[in-house]
Amino acid sequence: MRTQVGIVGAGPAGLLLSHLLHLHGISSVILENRCRHYVEERIRAGVLEQGTVDLLNDTGLGERMRREGLVHHGIELSFSRRRHRIDLSELTGGKAITVYGQHEVVKDLIAARLAAGGEILFEVADVAVHDLETDRPRITFSQDGKPQELVCDFIAGCDGFHGVCRPSIPEGVLTTYERVYPFGWLGILAHVAPSSEELIYAHHERGFALHSMRSHEITRLYVQCDPHDDIKNWPDERIWQELHLRLENDTNWKLAEGPVMQKGITPMRSFVVEPMQYGRLFLAGDAAHIVPPTGAKGMNLAVADVRLLSRALDAFYVRGNRELLAAYSATCLRRIWKAQRFSWWMTSMLHRFDHHSPFEQRVQLAELDYVTGSRAAATSLAENYVGLPFED
Ligand code: FAD
Ligand code: DHB
DSSP states (O other), rough: BBBBBEEESSSSSHHHHHHHHHHOOOOEEEESSSSHHHHHOOOOOEEEOOHHHHHHHTTTTTHHHHHHOOOEEEEEEEEEEEEEEEEEETTTSSSOEOOOHHHHHHHHHHHHHHTTTEEEESEEEEEEETTTTTSEEEEEEEEETTEEEOOOOEEEEEEOTTOSGGGGGTTSOOOEEEEEEEEEEEEEESSSSSSSSOEEEETTTTTTTTEESSSSSSSEEEEOOOOOGGGOOOOHHHHHHHHHHOOOOSSOOOOOOOOEEEEEEEEEEEEEEESSSEEEEEEOOGGTTEGGGGGHHHHHHHHHHHHHHHHHHHHHHHHHHHHHHHHHHHHHHHHHHHHHHHHHHHHHHHSSOOTTTEEEEHHHHHHHHHHHOHHHHHHHHHHOOOOOOOOO
């Protein structure tokens, strides 16, 4: 088999890259080791930045998102038993976020690729990348037990944090920056109407909690937990109890309960590799970087990466211009490091750290008081939360 760009991974990065390349008239094939149902039902991120929404709309992917997505103009921060609203739109000249599940974006992308005749090979195995230093890199894999080979001009490693592309880069090429947090998030999806119109990020002495949603009928909730804890230790009653304690405060506001449809524990880390390229292999999304979820940046960063990669590949094919490809990694990393900073800052401000001294606890509360009391500080949070402008 032959294609211009071989893409490993059918997550948001790989699928959107394939779609954007198609709009530029560039062919691609996506290789995914899971089945279509699995990738379409995998519950992950839920907040789309303004720029992500605009990009999906501008490239013909926004029809269902406009109908079903929930546009939010603010978020709430809860601490010291009080809630404070950050008016995102007022502070950012009208920008907003849209709550629309990552798996819904994935469904829309798969539908769009297949409708346009795009090739996505699901349930392939033994994916390996070769000849990355040449101008004919190859991907080998097996399909239905038969060995196959895809010869490409370029390979996009969009295979997430546990993928094969990043580890295929020879030792010594990449520099890794990493921070592992001493906590994780236990997330549930509950069949109950959201109890608040907006997201609530709660700082509490028992640990962080987040009230989010997926629709008018489905609530998404998280509590800070031990990252090594077994989900079996968290019967539904215990989860609801923690959520009530951490989210409810002095007002009459009550969190509504409903049947738990799904639950799981996610560890938290900050991770970046530099550079995001080796020869003709380009990494994008979680394959190159991970953020703790507190800033809601993971999927949005993946979108920003492939937006740049598609433009750079277009410049190469249409004008023979290699400069954008050469600049890909450095251009992406400027945004990535700012998102890393923001995600680390939100995480540090909102979570309980067992090792914190009483002094550090007071400083944390002062930070929350400052962010909710100062227009300058609130504006900084808001402009990062709705998403910094895309790079040119
Ligand atoms: P992925 O979505 O991981 O896609 C990679 C794809 O590659 C997958 O489909 C995978 O099956 C495939 N793949 C992997 N290895 C191979 C292989 N060897 N061969 C072929 N295919 C392969 N972000 C938030 O902002 N908020 C959240 O609440 C949140 N929750 C998360 C929960 C979990 C459990 C995880 C893992 C991530 C979460 N994130 C969250 C982060 C966000 O979902 C990611 O940043 C986003 O999925 C990145 O997209 P991606 O396409 O780069 O990677
Ligand atoms: C959701 C996830 C996040 O990480 C976040 O910061 C806000 C919302 C969510 O899954 O809805």
